[in-house]
Amino acid sequence: MEIVKHPESRQLVRTVKASAYVFEDQNSKRLMSYIAQIAPSEATVLIIGETGTGKELVARQIHALSSRKNKPFVAVNCGALSDTLAEAELFGHERGAFTGAISNQVGWFEAAQGGTIFLDEIGDLSPSIQVKLLRILQENEVVRLGSRQTKKIDVRVIAATNIKLEEAVYAGNFREDLYFRLKVASLHILPLRLRIGDILPLAQHFIEDYSRSLKRPVPILSEEAERLLCDYHWPGNIRELENAIHHALLICKNGIIQSYDFQLTGFKHKLSLHDADLSIYQPAGQNLKQILFEWFEQGIEDLNEQLEAEITEAAYQYCHENQLHTAKLLGVSRNIIRARLIKHGLLSPNTRASTVS
CATH class of the missing domain: 3.40.50.300 (P-loop containing nucleotide triphosphate hydrolases)
Structure with missing residues (x-):
């Protein structure tokens, strides 16, 4: 502080x-x-x-x-x-x-x-x-x-x-x-769930930091604990990870942090095209294929509707919520984009039309 x-x-x-x-x-x-x-x-x-x-x-x-x-x-x-x-x-x-x-x-x-x-x-x-x-x-x-x-x-x-x-x-x-x-x-700045490569290095940083402040030997993460950290959604991002590590250090035994020491909700984040974040830094081909495979396994109903909603939202965000640019990106008219945005709850029907909307 x-x-x-x-x-x-x-x-x-x-x-x-x-x-x-x-x-x-x-x-x-x-x-x-x-x-x-x-x-x-x-x-x-x-x-x-x-x-x-x-x-x-x-x-x-x-x-x-x-x-x-x-x-x-x-x-x-x-x-x-x-x-x-x-x-x-x-x-x-x-x-x-x-x-x-x-x-x-x-x-x-x-x-x-x-x-x-x-x-x-x-x-x-x-x-x-x-x-x-x-x-x-x-x-x-x-x-x-x-x-x-x-x-x-x-x-x-x-x-x-x-x-x-x-x-x-x-x-x-x-x-x-x-x-x-x-x-x-x-x-x-991407949320932590989209920065998988940062999770374990951050966890190790907090483990070492809090071990010093608590004057305790530095514990190791079990393989199951590492998997949980990488699979968890982290709605609270880095702050939530820091608090989870702090808590785990207080209760872990035998110098090993187990997955249950974090006291997380334990759910695995359901991937979506939105989380592939097509607008940021790199192609999402592999992520996209993984998401589609999971959807196929889940037997999602109205898959085409779901795909349209996700693609529309991703394109809209990529274009900084500019309807005209989104329409050009997807090769359709602006009226179609506006209709899809309203259809999938991404735009209020009362929102005025604007090139920067």
């Missing part, structure tokens, strides 16, 4: 520090290569990924590979900021700006001067704060709450989200201009 003291404030803000920089899967290595390309630039970056996939780890790596590496890295959880305090926390405030403001205080943007600010859960910011954030990105200056004086800043912004910001834009909950301003460069 890293403790960061807010400048000009006695408040201690706690942020979870990245603890497991392990990327051994081929998909992850491709992601690291892409990060190495974009990190030296000054471009804003939007990181997309499920909760617990390591978005802050990636943000820190981008910072570490940039010319700002010796300057501050400030991580802010936007989901933890109330609407009433968000402006003061992010942009600072002047004495007397509100009840309890007994002194001037810099905000997190000023605290990150010369460095990088990481805005996690960016989709949780209120519309009014979104407007101010857009101005910062455009003008490189902030105005403290209660002040009319602008302050120039030099900060690189990296944002992260685990929601589909495109949907938030259409729902009117997120500004479209801010969305495009944030995703000058964007990257998608």
Whole structure:
């Protein structure tokens, strides 16, 4: 746990520090290569990924590979900021700006001067704060709450989200201009279930880490335990794996971690074309064949309908939910794509038609 003291404030803000920089899967290595390309630039970056996939780890790596590496890295959880305090926390405030403001205080943007600010859960910011954030990105200056004086800043912004910001834009909950301003460069961190090659190296990392902290000999994983780790769905991603390893170390016997020591639900993830993730980094031919074999064995009814639904969803995601591009990719008309999206529950019938929908 890293403790960061807010400048000009006695408040201690706690942020979870990245603890497991392990990327051994081929998909992850491709992601690291892409990060190495974009990190030296000054471009804003939007990181997309499920909760617990390591978005802050990636943000820190981008910072570490940039010319700002010796300057501050400030991580802010936007989901933890109330609407009433968000402006003061992010942009600072002047004495007397509100009840309890007994002194001037810099905000997190000023605290990150010369460095990088990481805005996690960016989709949780209120519309009014979104407007101010857009101005910062455009003008490189902030105005403290209660002040009319602008302050120039030099900060690189990296944002992260685990929601589909495109949907938030259409729902009117997120500004479209801010969305495009944030995703000058964007990257998608795959969930752990699609990074099979990372699972055992991560498990070993946590085993060694917690063994040191518990002052115990490092145990080994049984073959059955390894199989379970690789077969499990990991809905909580890396965080869930870390907690499972921690628990196993507390109760394992004879220096061997058995599968039942994890206390997981024990289900094996049912593969789908969606999980083959056709949009990310490598061909999915082998995964696709494996999925089809499993479906054949399961005797899935309406297989053609299931295939159409999965292919439509995968293509739609590959095209960043752009209906026109999806239609071109699949060689059909846009009206057909829209009908399929509605048919398979991927689009509301009331959603307005748009080339970016």
